Amino acid sequence: MTDLLPSLETVLQTLATGLLVGCTYGLMCVALGLIFGIMRLINFAQGDFLMLGMYFGLAVLSGAGLGATIGPLPALIFAGLAAIPVFFVLGWVIHALLLARIAQRRGATEGEAHQTQLIMTLGISLVLSNGALMAFGSTPVSLNVPFASQAFILDPLGAGDVLVFLNEARVLAAVAALAAAGGLYALLHRTDLGRQLRASADNPLAATYMGIDVVWSYRVTFGLGFGLTALAGVMVATYYPFQPYVGLDFVIVMYAGVVLGGLGSVMGSFWGGVIIGLVQQLSTLVLPLQLQGTTVFVVFLLILLIRPQGLFGRSVERA
Amino acid sequence: MLSLEGVSVRYGGLSALTDVSLSVGEGEFVTVIGPNGAGKTTLMKAISGVVPLSAGRIRLGGQDLAAVPAQRRPHLGLAHVPENRQVFSGLSVLENLELGTTPLADRAQSAGNIEHVLDLFPILRERTAQLAGTLSGGQQQMLAIGRALASTPKVLLLDEPSMGLAPSIVDMIFERIARIHRETGVTVVLVEQRAIEALELCTRAYVLTTGRVVASGSGRDLMRSEEVSRAYLGA
Ligand SMILES: Nc1ncnc2c1ncn2[C@@H]1O[C@H](COP(=O)(O)OP(=O)(O)OP(=O)(O)O)[C@@H](O)[C@H]1O
Numbered sequence: 263m264t265d266l267l268p269s270l271e272t273v274l275q276t277l278a279t280g281l282l283v284g285c286t287y288g289l290m291c292v293a294l295g296l297i298f299g300i301m302r303l304i305n306f307a308q309g310d311f312l313m314l315g316m317y318f319g320l321a322v323l324s325g326a327g328l329g330a331t332i333g334p335l336p337a338l339i340f341a342g343l344a345a346i347p348v349f350f351v352l353g354w355v356i357h358a359l360l361l362a363r364i365a366q367r368r369g370a371t372e373g374e375a376h377q378t379q380l381i382m383t384l385g386i387s388l389v390l391s392n393g394a395l396m397a398f399g400s401t402p403v404s405l406n407v408p409f410a411s412q413a414f415i416l417d418p419l420g421a422g423d424v425l426v427f428l429n430e431a432r433v434l435a436a437v438a439a440l441a442a443a444g445g446l447y448a449l450l451h452r453t454d455l456g457r458q459l460r461a462s463a464d465n466p467l468a469a470t471y472m473g474i475d476v477v478w479s480y481r482v483t484f485g486l487g488f489g490l491t492a493l494a495g496v497m498v499a500t501y502y503p504f505q506p507y508v509g510l511d512f513v514i515v516m517y518a519g520v521v522l523g524g525l526g527s528v529m530g531s532f533w534g535g536v537i538i539g540l541v542q543q544l545s546t547l548v549l550p551l552q553l554q555g556t557t558v559f560v561v562f563l564l565i566l567l568i569r570p571q572g573l574f575g576r577s578v579e580r581a
Numbered sequence: 582m583l584s585l586e587g588v589s590v591r592y593g594g595l596s597a598l599t600d601v602s603l604s605v606g607e608g609e610f611v612t613v614i615g616p617n618g619a620g621k622t623t624l625m626k627a628i629s630g631v632v633p634l635s636a637g638r639i640r641l642g643g644q645d646l647a648a649v650p651a652q653r654r655p656h657l658g659l660a661h662v663p664e665n666r667q668v669f670s671g672l673s674v675l676e677n678l679e680l681g682t683t684p685l686a687d688r689a690q691s692a693g694n695i696e697h698v699l700d701l702f703p704i705l706r707e708r709t710a711q712l713a714g715t716l717s718g719g720q721q722q723m724l725a726i727g728r729a730l731a732s733t734p735k736v737l738l739l740d741e742p743s744m745g746l747a748p749s750i751v752d753m754i755f756e757r758i759a760r761i762h763r764e765t766g767v768t769v770v771l772v773e774q775r776a777i778e779a780l781e782l783c784t785r786a787y788v789l790t791t792g793r794v795v796a797s798g799s800g801r802d803l804m805r806s807e808e809v810s811r812a813y814l815g816a
């Protein structure tokens with residue numbers, strides 16, 4: 263009987279991996295939740311943004327050869343930091359040229375504007391993934407950084423018989439995700455810009471009466487969401503082989519995490535992502551391999567049944 | 582200070598304002614009264630630039646507003662206290678007031694203005710950290726007025742501040758509005774259904790019915806006028 267139960271070591275190992283993976287999911291969810299929370303826009307291109315971030319990481323480390331010249335770790339840090347402004351600008355341009363234009367069509371009601379924007383993101387998604395297929399081909403690639411195959415070893419009991427391995431690439435990704443989500447929180451809650459973004463989400467008409475350009479707020483939000491997703495992409499690329507359709511592996515996780523955290527609650531989305539990571543990993547302890555993919559869905563449905571406003575959402579938040 | 586010449590606004594096929602002209606001098610307190618659906622809110626929205634004009638011209642301090650988008654008008658000194666208060670319900674009272682200072686560049690001035698608002702409405706001072714959506718209706722109205730004052734406006738637009746409030750609160754709100762006008766000299770445009778109170782406060786008034794200005798004059802004259810008293814004062 264006893265060998266059917268997972269050992270303490272396995273449980274701790276799974277928890278640790280779940281937390282690390284969950285933090286990167288958290289960042290992806292925060293980015294999606296930000297775009298939804300402020301713009302009320304469901305962004306179907308989120309997975310493709312992640313994919314572009316991965317290829318950006320590859321371009322910086324291998325393409326530009328930075329990994330060899332300044333070393334893989336500095337090159338990765340550089341790629342992560344550069345991804346935010348680069349994709350912020352790209353998101354800004356996509357919003358200005360595409361999303362804002364169709365939203366501002368004369369005579370469109372707010373609901374119609376959201377629907378056309380949503381379909382537009384679907385189109386953007388198709389263009390990005392197929393464009394990537396043409397540009398990069400369908401062969402999976404990876405970043406090949408040394409720390410993807412190195413681990414920090416924890417000895418939680420101090421006796422040396424229970425060891426937990428923390429993959430260095432995942433630790434780096436989790437640290438970056440925590441820092442970025444923390445930075446976003448500070449931006450939203452401690453700065454004038456953040457207050458204006460939240461006001462634009464809370465009551466766009468009143469925000470206009472305060473002298474806030476709400477469309478500009480949405481543009482900044484879309485840029486930020488793109489930049490943060492691309493950062494997540496750079497970090498995940500260190501341990502996850504990818505091809506142009508890699509986004510599909512993550513979109514369900516992102517949507518589940520955002521809904522779990524409570525739609526519209528940006529920071530709740532982070533914890534939603536962490537929980538998804540934990541659930542996904544813990545399920546490996548008890549479920550056969552074929553069923554592991556379904557656990558995320560099952561948890562997602564259970565939450566929707568029991569707490570439709572999400573774990574961290576307030577039911578009154580959206581009036 | 583503020584003038585409208587031949588302003589018309591249409592919602593699809595429906596004419597909400599037809600050829601409305603009015604002018605408000607610097608430091609004046611002008612009231613617009615009219616029954617439900619007369620176009621009072623539309624008038625305020627047209628001045629703020631959130632609904633497009635189908636004809637006419639609006640000037641603020643001599644400047645034609647046609648080319649000034651809604652979100653730039655607060656920077657020219659226009660502040661709008663909207664119908665139904667429209668506070669940022671998920672943000673704190675203090676954040677609402679801080680948002681009111683958006684058009685100001687000077688942080689010290691912003692802080693001073695917020696202090697001033699909190700002196701005017703002490704009940705808000707006790708609740709600066711509370712979410713605005715959890716305030717009572719009267720408190721939300723005070724917050725909406727305070728938020729507008731925080732930008733040191735030249736022209737203050739007030740859209741039915743009495744709506745949905747108990748009579749004692751309405752008296753208090755009107756008293757504060759009178760005080761604000763007296764002490765700061767801000768130009769006030771007040772839109773109201775409560776004709777008597779609103780006419781008592783103002784220097785001049787207009788009567789709006791189905792999108793047209795049908796009468797104007799001093800508040801006292803209008804209160805005495807046959808037509809107005811029959812239609813709006815229930816006399
Ligand atoms: N967004 C809109 N779309 C279509 N029609 C509208 C819209 N807003 C207002 N109207 C119509 O325009 C007319 C004037 O409305 P408005 O809200 O300006 O009146 P009001 O005088 O403020 O009324 P109340 O005293 O009830 O606030 C009404 O007939 C109304 O139905």
Ligand SMILES: [Mg+2]
Pocket residue numbers: 621622623664741
């Ligand atoms: Mg109205």
